[in-house]
Amino acid sequence: MRIDLSGRTALVTGSTQGIGLAIATGLAAAGARVGVNGRGAASVNTAIAAIRAQVPGAEPLPAVGDLSTQDGTNAVVDSLPHVDILVNNLGIFGEKPALDVTDEEWRRYFEVNVLSGVRLTRHYLPRQMDNGWGRVQYIASDSAIATPAEMIHYGVSKTALLGVSRGFAKTAAGTGVTVNSVIAGPTETGGVRDFVYQLVDRDLPWDAAQREFMRAHRPNSLLQRLIQPAEIANMVVYLASPFASATTGGALRVDGGYTDAILP
Structure with missing residues (x-):
């Protein structure tokens, strides 16, 4: 199966390292022009250089901005007014006893892990629907289904993404745009x-x-x-492709079989 995303523009949030960088590299290898997002120009430029080294001829684009804020979101949208493929990968996590997680920390996790993607989807989805083609993805986690006792604030934010993606998939029904979640396992x-x-x-x-x-x-x-980051990227690239045209409103697992369920 050869996936060709030539002529498509993608944005991968939180893509200066880890899973996000692997996804950006995978999309670039498939021919997409990929917006690389991070909070600072230095980390973004380093990631762009890494993608170019891995994918000769790639044309990664800088998309600098802190997506947990409206101002940072505006900066990213200004640099990439339209994208065909939006991958909401940005996320934070950390271990903390449930009774010690403050209201401020709960809000921070939802701002970064949930609302950053919601804001971008509100901007990009209508144009994709008008064009009759688009892909929106949310990188969730096995923690969305099996809430870890050591970080319930993270797990609940990822659970929210499953509902967000299903809801936006209904918004895009019949338009040629697909919206899905990818449930990543321990990576x-x-x-x-x-x-x-x-x-x-x-x-x-x-x-x-x-x-x-x-x-x-x-x-x-x-x-x-x-799991290796490239293994997560493989699923994301597939879902971004024309081969996944009938897959929408779903939560697809790349969790190494961690979740003990037939369905999410």
Whole structure:
């Protein structure tokens, strides 16, 4: 299956590292012009250079702005007024006992993890609907379905994305635009490495720490290892393609079989 996104413009939020960078690279490899988003020009330019090194001939575009704020959202929209493919990947996470999560922290998680994508969807979706083609995706998490005791504020924000994407899919019904969520399982990124070492012995070498984390904290995983960011990107690129034209309103799992359910 050769996916060709030539002539399409994409925006991947939070794409200077980790899953977001892998998604931006995957879309660029399929021929899309990809907007790379981060809060600062330095990190965005570094990511653009990395994409160009991986994908000769790619044309990544800077989309600098803090999407947890309206001003930052305006800056991104000004730099990319229209996109055919919107991937709402931006997200924060962290371990904290449920009773210690303050109202301010709850609001911050919803601003970053939920409302950043809602704001962008409100801007880009109507134009996609008018054009009769578009793709909107939200990067959710296995934590949306199996709320982790150590970070319920994160899990609940990801649960919200499943409802948001289903609702916007109904808004776009019959227009040629699809809206979906991708449920990502435990994935090896720099942030996850730090998170793993918050929960297991810091003196363990990485391979042993990863195994101990999966054994003790994610025992349901059928993959029994952390997922690689490119494996998440593969699903996102497929959903962005014409091959996924009949897939909308869904929550598609790339979780290594972690969620013990037939459906989300």
